[in-house]
Amino acid sequence: FGSEEQKQRLLPGMLGGELLGAYCLSEPQSGSDAAALRTSAVRSGDTYTVNGTKAWITHGGHADFYSTLVRTGQPGPAGISALLIDAGTPGLSAAPPERKMGMKSSPTAQIHFDGARVPADRLVGEEGQGFSIALSALDSGRLGIAACAVGLAQAALDQAVEYARNRRQFGRPIADFQGLSFMLADMATQVEAGRALYLAAARRRDAGLAFTKQAAMAKLFCTDAAMRVTTDAVQVLGGYGYTQDFPAERYMREAKVLQIVEGTNQIQRMVIGRRLTGGTGR
Secondary structure: OOOHHHHHHHHHHHHOOOOOEEEEOOEOOEOOOHHHOOOEEEEEOOEEEEEEEEEEEEOOOOOOEEEEEEEOOOOOHHHEEEEEEEOOOOOEEEOOOOOOOOOOOOOEEEEEEEEEEEEHHHEEOOOOOHHHHHHHHHHHHHHHHHHHHHHHHHHHHHHHHHHHHHOEEOOEEHHHOHHHHHHHHHHHHHHHHHHHHHHHHHHHHHOOOOOHHHHHHHHHHHHHHHHHHHHHHHHHHHHHHHOOOOOHHHHHHHHHHHOOOOOOHHHHHHHHHHHHHOOOOO
16 A cells, blocks of 8 residues: 555565564554544644554554554544554653463553654555555454464364373273264364365455455454364363463463454454445445
8 A cells, every 4th residue: 555665665674574563453442443543643744743542552562663543534434544653753652561361472562642743754545545454454464363273273183182192091092082082073173174264265365356255254263263172172181271281271362362353253243244245344
């Protein structure tokens, strides 16, 4: 969505690995209802003055730049624009990181804008185009979350299978018991189905085809599957699965957030349903 001049000037550093970015859409009062965001950007001459707070920002306080959705006009989606804001901008600050049940190696924090002055040439696209830019990013992000979920579920499955092969009860490996082997079979089937679903959606994206519905389906199915598979992995390990001596309990904690980020799974169902029935909105 950027201009050719922006691409030449900004993309080398952004994509070369030297800089870490962050995506600022959610706010304390607008999560799923992203179009209700209130962070304002008022233009005066060649500068925007930004005020407001963004919430749940991955890399918050550590990023070198923030892709920030702001309100430059009327209420609703049509009044939202996108600004690329440097972390060193005066008036930009980060709150202490959130204390989360999982993803503890990835800091998440609120970002505050208090009269932050941003050059107008940091506007991405046109004024009022920000919401469509944000949704486009979410479509691709949902494929990434689906892939993360499948990898997480695969790790949990691998651990459960290994444990079931080696743990002996009643004189034989617990994997020999039908009740447990059926559980492993269901776990493996969910992992394979999720992998096929997100790869099919990703191929549509690579081919330049519409993939909003397929990305939502992949995110929905894969993250729900990861939650089920990781929970079952804890069950396979029994008491050991509930301890920190084995990674199963961590896998279970990590899976939960994947059902929430990049649009909750309830939002995914809304997206899919509207695409199926021709309803309005994304």
